[in-house]
Amino acid sequence: MTAPTTASAAAALADRETLRLCTAGSVDDGKSTFVGRLLHDTKSVLADQLASVERTSADRGFEGLDLSLLVDGLRAEREQGITIDVAYRYFATDKRTFILADTPGHVQYTRNTVTGMSTSQVVVLLVDARNGVVEQTVRHLTVAKLLGVRTVILAVNKIDLVDYSQERFDEIKADFDAKAAELGIEEPHVVPISALKGDNVAERSDATPWYTGPTVLELLETIPVQHGRADDLDFRFNIQVVLREHASDYRAYAGRVNAGSIAVGDEILAPYGRTTTVAGIDTADGPVDSAHAGDSIALRLADEIDLTRGDLLAAGSRPEDVREFEATVVGLTEKELRAGQAAKLRIGTAFVRARIASVDRVLDIDGPAGDDTSPEAVALNEIAHVTIQTADELPIEPYAARGAVGDFLLVDQSSGNTLAAGLVGKRLR
Structure with a gap:
């Protein structure tokens, strides 16, 4: 078998899917260490950052690496009174790239958790194995359900502090599964981890032979990336700017396709029961024949209709x-x-x-x-x-x-x- 060329390997990496995820949990459940562990074990930490963490860990008398230091800058900023709703971290493996929204754990920052979850396809909830499922866990699970998050991973952290007890893990899993079922969360994943020691975060742990499921990273690499939900809806386009060029008599309506797709020649349903057709679709790269959810475009219509910012253009159906x-x-x-x-x-x-x-x-x-x-x-x-x-x-x-x-x-x-x-x-x- 011929080894892949450098160009083909680079192309494969460039074509990797991107998964957006969010971490949530109560205060002191180990979120910072968990995020630091993901960054470290996926080799997403620069050498000078790692060297700094090693020095600071040693100065504090910490055995090994205190990986929470990789994200402690955010905590220090909050202590200084700087408001930062959500911190975004970026890492990658050979299979995928990831955008991680790291949200605060305190109950007073539930609004920030809403922000982080609103664009995430997966939520990783952390609980302390000594405390199990607490009120904040249920709160975050409820928010995930309200926002339509399909996949929730419960990371039972600090499993090393309960002597890697299968009995304790099973208790927490049963409690969480019951709460998830009440809220209608389908097939939640529960993983015993130690973010501090690395058990079952990116690598399987010999200390939990009773757990045969995937690591957290394996789940993140294999959970289907949901692309088509907005594409499955009828076309929806909110006008952001009306474009006029009097010299050429150019008129178009700029905005972002919120849902569905549209093509030149398709019928458009405008406000007040008016209809027209798409005469052209313009983008920053020039005219195109069609556009899909997420695309920023300018629509040219076949008929002159009095439209303004805020108006909705639709196809297939129109909301009442x-x-x-x-x-x-x-x-x-x-x-x-x-x-x-x-x-x-x-x-x-x-x-x-x-x-x-x-x-x-x-x-x-x-x-x-x-x-x-x-x-x-x-x-x-x-x-x-x-x-x-x-x-x-x-x-x-x-x-x-x-x-x-x-x-x-x-x-x-x-x-x-x-x-x-x-x-x-x-x-x-």
Whole structure:
């Protein structure tokens, strides 16, 4: 067999899929060490970084490498009062490249976890083997479900501190599997690891002969990368900019394809029941015959229609225009959301006046008390079901495909601060 050429090997590496993942867990569950271990064992650490970690570890009397130091810069910045919602780390293997969103563990930063999970295809939840599944684990699992994350890996960390006990691992796995089943998380993966010692993170451990499943890295390399969910939907395109060039009579509508695909000659469904066809599709690299979810394009239409920023162009079907809908929201600021409160709604590229018609239910994910079905407000980091009314009719549809459609922000009218992030539920009228 002929060995692959350097060019073919380079091409194979360039064609590697990219998986986006997020880490989450409670404080002191070992997330920093886990992320450091992944970076170290995939050889994604520069030599000078590693040398610095070795020196600092030795100065602190640490046996071996304190891999948490590889991400401690972020922690130091937070201690200085610098706000950093999510830190992104990049690493790669021969099979894939990875973008890792490292989120804070404290309960007060649930909003940051929402940010990290919102673009992730896989969530790695860490728990301390001594503590097992705790309230914050359930909170993060709930957020993952709400955001439509398909794959959750539970890394039972510090398994070395319970003497690599299979009995303790099985207890935690049974508890987690039950919680995942309640929330409808299909086929969660549970792996016993020691981020400090490297057990079952990137390499299989001889200390857990009773565990025959894959390592965390093996899971990350083999879990299918979900590409087609947004492509499976009907075409959705929110106009961001209207392009006009009077000298050449050029008119096009620029934006990003949120969902589906479109081709020259396809019928377009515009606002107010108007229809037209696609006369051309322009990109930064020139005209193309078709475009798909994620592409930034400028659409030229066959007919002159009065369209503006925020309007939705669709194909196949068009969402119903409504002024009231139910939604799930996550509180993002210390200013509470209350019934009757006015706000600005940003959905797609539209930005309209709205009000919280009612706060219907606040989810209880911290204990067995049950949801609050008569809440007065939605506080920071709380997850709630609300009803929203808008000043103008909008083509709104339920949340799908990881934010391809149906996600929005509520913005404070006076300060411009983001009050909440939301997912559209049922359209009302």
